[in-house]
Amino acid sequence: MVQKVKLSTIAESLGLSTATISLALRDSPLVAIDTREKIKDQARALGYIYNRRAASLRTSRSGIIGVVVHDIMNPFYGEILKAIESELDRSRHTFILSNHYDSVEKQRTFIETLLQLGGDGVIMSPAIGTPIEDVKLAEANGMPAILVARSMDGVDLPTYRGDDSYGISLATNHLIGLGHRTIAMIGGTDQTSTGRDRYQGYVNALRKAGIEVDPNLRIPGPRSKQGGFEAAVHFLSLPQKPTAAVCWNDLVAIGLMNGIARAGLVPGQDISVTGYDDLEEASIATPALTTVWNGQTEVGRLAARALLDRLAGSHDPDGIHLIKPEMRIRQSTSPHHPRA
């Protein structure tokens, strides 16, 4: 259907040209102030709707920003998205969201769609195995990209994320300080830079305390509650009988605690558990979860700001910007005592 009310409709109804209408609606000082008012009133009266595609065809600015992350239903990303949303909102940008579920194809399709729509920029938490060409594709077509939560090797884009190695070492040190010596690490993968960093933080903390690293205590798995829940059986049957677990994130930790409880043990007493992220939910879990704040609000806010700045012309420094995590001690950890 053709647009019923357009600039020319208003122009004709007032005996003016479309140029004047266009300028007036954007509050250009080139148009006399009372003409401007008259035009705006008329636009409202006729129910005029601005046609962004026509405008953006002319200006090559669409006001669209794409955001693609692993899974928007994961509250970790959810909190990042909220921060991005509130930052973009005040600058009249529309944002288009997508999950990639770690599928490189889905992610590329998204980038292509965004390019077709003339997206002004993209914020992404790259899927595992993202080829460099895919982000280059965006940049090469004039669509700046910013990375959040995950880094990419061999590509020099502005990246905002938590300092994983440091963060996990905080959690591990906390458990060591409570007297634990057999500490498992549950959930996640070692295939991402994040994964390697986290494992490194765990290993470093153990080594520094003179504790031998036992690779059998590393139980990778999904980064979800379900994943943590299912890991509980394996965890509880380890011959080494760990007394504590450093979890990949809060979801895994909560799932693991549920699994532990299901097996008749008391999480926080019989087994100490740490999370990671400090989601809103962590503080209301039972027991309240000892965890590490991963700076998701800061990550989102800074990434959005960086993109907006770049769109406004100022090119802030590329490279990785690490947000310092902070320990949050609650009731899911307690001093070591032998397992029943």
Next chain:
Amino acid sequence: MVQKVKLSTIAESLGLSTATISLALRDSPLVAIDTREKIKDQARALGYIYNRRAASLRTSRSGIIGVVVHDIMNPFYGEILKAIESELDRSRHTFILSNHYDSVEKQRTFIETLLQLGGDGVIMSPAIGTPIEDVKLAEANGMPAILVARSMDGVDLPTYRGDDSYGISLATNHLIGLGHRTIAMIGGTDQTSTGRDRYQGYVNALRKAGIEVDPNLRIPGPRSKQGGFEAAVHFLSLPQKPTAAVCWNDLVAIGLMNGIARAGLVPGQDISVTGYDDLEEASIATPALTTVWNGQTEVGRLAARALLDRLAGSHDPDGIHLIKPEMRIRQSTSPHHPRA
């Protein structure tokens, strides 16, 4: 920046017209098969990117579908969105997502933005207090709207949601069947049609069993874990000493159970709790949550289908389509025994 590779770039490089290129890239039988192949190869080689805004300016079809719900981080909506996403994906539509957080203004801004972008349609779970004009605005500008999860009075749009009254009565009957007589209803509001329906279902079930309805047992509140958690204190100090709680949704139920546990009681034994929705999470809660499946996947799937059908020309019946909820009995409910 002007587009570097466009139809005319390809056209010139091959000595053809843009019309031929346009048709070929869309696989029109009007173009000879080998010409078509040659053109597609060349497009790939030059790194051509289809310009949707130009196309949609001409065709007035954008391939964009808007979805706006209360809060995408709420897993109930998350599950609906996933269903919508997977349905739209296979028809090459891009979807734009937004939260309205029950702000009518934010919702209207979203609808306006979507109109400006030439959105083909919108799926919405209307904000509390949405004025009829706001949805009419969409329809009046040729953008069909479909409602999910919530109805709107006085507007005759296709609506897909669970049968709330029936669903809550299932949960309430289940508790009554276990011998409970003092049953509270926790969380949510009575300001929405959903809220009124759910309360009605609770009241109906009680009445039918000859139990007097005590309005003090209705504790409204936020529909979140936090809300349920905080309601626990109030709930546990009620003079009527309820032995069971029907919760607005799973989140409230899980929060409430956490709160009950925090107070030293055992949810599922000392107090029976039912949820609503049957989120993925319900089955891994401790204790596993007895709840009512609210058909969110069906709601999302059917709504998306209905919209696509309408866009394809077939106008399916307006009005409310109720999905039948189903009881899921787990461990958070048990036969009545006097509270300790």
Next chain:
DNA sequence: TGCCGCAATTAAAATGTTTAAATAATTTAA
């Protein structure tokens, strides 16, 4: 009177597609 400068407005081109109608090229039928 003629010229200048200024304010307000406009003409016209440009953005990259799609598509109806027209044309050119080739094949088929008579």
Next chain:
DNA sequence: TTAAATTATTTAAACATTTTAATTGCGGCA
């Protein structure tokens, strides 16, 4: 061999804006 039919391609207009450069009208000034 020509007319008709079919196939392949092109012309040109349309979509709704923005923006540069041009135009108009007017008051003031010499």
